[in-house]
Amino acid sequence: MNYLKNLFKKKLKKIAVWNYLDELKVEKKEVLSAIKKVLNSGTLILGDNVKEFENKFAKYCNSNYGIGVNSATDALFLTMRSFGLKKGDEVISVSNTAVPTISSIVAANGTPRFVDIDPSTYLMDVNKLEKSITNKTKGVIVVHLFGQCVDMDKVIEICKRRNIFLIEDCSQSHGAKYKNKIAGSMSDASVFSFYPTKILGGYGDAGMVVTNNKKINDNLKKLRFYGMEKTYYSILEEGYNSRLDEMHAAILLNKLKRLDNYIKRRRKIAKIYQSKLKETSLILPCEKEYNKHSFYVYVVRHKKRDEILQKLKEKNIFLNISYPWPIHTMTGFRQFGFKEGDLPVTEKVAKEIFSLPMYPSFNLKKQLYFIETLKQILK
Ligand SMILES: Cc1ncc(COP(=O)(O)O)c(C=O)c1O
Incomplete structure (x- = not known):
C-alpha cells in the first residue's frame, strides 16, 4: 500500500x-489528421465521412442502414417521430436510465410508462413487461444499460405478438452481445450515442440510428435534414436539423478501428x-x-x-x-x-x-x- x-x-x-486525456495523448495525431483532412476537403456537412461512418458502424452492428444524427437523444426522438406517435400513445421503458430515454418519448408526443428492473442486472425485468402493456401501448424501448444487454428473447416475442415497435437504446452498449447477437441488431431501430464518455465516444455530441428497415432509413434521412431529400425542397411537413458533422464522422471512423x-x-x-x-x-x-x-x-x-x-x-x-x-x-x-x-x-x-x-x-x-x-x- x-x-x-x-x-x-x-x-x-x-x-x-x-x-479521456491519456487516451487522447495516444490518438492525438490520428484525430488531428482526420480533422485536417476534413478541413481541406471542402465538405463539412453530410459528405463522404458521414456516409462511410454510417456504413461501417451499421455493418459493425450487423445492420443494413445507419443514419448519423446530432445525439442519441435526437436519434430516439426522430425514430419515434418516424413511427408517428400520437398524443396518448404509450411507450414502455425503464426508470433506471438516462433522462433522455424518457424525455424523448415526451418530446415525440408519447406518454412514458415504466417496468421495474431485475435486481441482479439493474435492467428491465422482462417478466413484468407484458403486464404493463395496455391498448394504448405503441412501443417499447429496452435500454442495454451499463454495457449489458436486456434479456431480449421474451421482449422480441411480446413486441411481435402485440404488433408494437421495439427500439434498443444502445447508448451505453456499443459492441455488447446477447446470445452472440450484437447490441443494436435485435429490434426495429436502435440508437447509439457517441457522447465523449461512451464506449465509442467523440469530442462533442454525436449519435446514430441503425436499422434493417429501408423505410425507417429513408424517413430518418429526411427528418434529420429539414424534411428534405434534396436541398431547398421539403417533402415532409415536419423536419429538423440533426446532422452528424463531417469532422465527428472522421474522428469516429478512426476510433471505430479501436x-x-x-x-x-x-x-x-x-x-x-x-x-x-x-x-x-x-x-x-x-x-x-x-x-x-x-x-x-x-x-x-x-x-x-x-x-x-x-x-x-x-x-x-x-x-x-x-x-x-x-x-x-x-x-x-x-x-x-x-x-x-x-x-x-x-x-x-x-x-x-x-x-x-x-x-x-x-x-x-x-x-x-x-x-x-x-x-x-x-x-
Ligand atoms: C441510456 C442513454 N440513452 C440516451 C442517452 C442520450 O445520449 P446523447 O447524450 O448522445 O443525447 C444517453 C447518454 O447519456 C444514455 O446513456
Whole structure:
C-alpha cells in the first residue's frame, strides 16, 4: 500500500470515474489528421465521412442502414417521430436510465410508462413487461444499460405478438452481445450515442440510428435534414436539423478501428475489479451467462454508498452514480401520475449503486491504488 502511495505521490493528483486525456495523448495525431483532412476537403456537412461512418458502424452492428444524427437523444426522438406517435400513445421503458430515454418519448408526443428492473442486472425485468402493456401501448424501448444487454428473447416475442415497435437504446452498449447477437441488431431501430464518455465516444455530441428497415432509413434521412431529400425542397411537413458533422464522422471512423480493443481493455479492468473486490462487502456487477458485457460503467452496490463516496472524495477520488434519482420520481415527469413506491426495486437500487473508475486508459497502477484505497474504506 505504501509502495503504491509513494508511486503516486508525485504524479497522481486525482482519480475520476472517467478521463479521456491519456487516451487522447495516444490518438492525438490520428484525430488531428482526420480533422485536417476534413478541413481541406471542402465538405463539412453530410459528405463522404458521414456516409462511410454510417456504413461501417451499421455493418459493425450487423445492420443494413445507419443514419448519423446530432445525439442519441435526437436519434430516439426522430425514430419515434418516424413511427408517428400520437398524443396518448404509450411507450414502455425503464426508470433506471438516462433522462433522455424518457424525455424523448415526451418530446415525440408519447406518454412514458415504466417496468421495474431485475435486481441482479439493474435492467428491465422482462417478466413484468407484458403486464404493463395496455391498448394504448405503441412501443417499447429496452435500454442495454451499463454495457449489458436486456434479456431480449421474451421482449422480441411480446413486441411481435402485440404488433408494437421495439427500439434498443444502445447508448451505453456499443459492441455488447446477447446470445452472440450484437447490441443494436435485435429490434426495429436502435440508437447509439457517441457522447465523449461512451464506449465509442467523440469530442462533442454525436449519435446514430441503425436499422434493417429501408423505410425507417429513408424517413430518418429526411427528418434529420429539414424534411428534405434534396436541398431547398421539403417533402415532409415536419423536419429538423440533426446532422452528424463531417469532422465527428472522421474522428469516429478512426476510433471505430479501436472499438474492439477498447472493449477488451474495459473487460480486463472489470476482471481485475472482480478478482480483487469479490471478498468485500460490495455487490459486484453480474454478467449473465448469455451476455457479453462491454462495461461502459462498472456499477457496484453498497448500503453505505454515500458514506463511501464521501470518504473517497476526501482522498481525491471522485466517483459517479448512474443514476441517483429514478426518472418516475422526478418533478419533470409528475404530470404522468407516477409516485414513489411504484417501482420498488428501481427505487431501492438507486440509493445504493455507484460506478467505479472505468475507461480504457485507466492503467493498472492507478487501478490497484484505487482498489486498495477503497478496500481500506470498506474495512
Ligand atoms: C441510456 C442513454 N440513452 C440516451 C442517452 C442520450 O445520449 P446523447 O447524450 O448522445 O443525447 C444517453 C447518454 O447519456 C444514455 O446513456
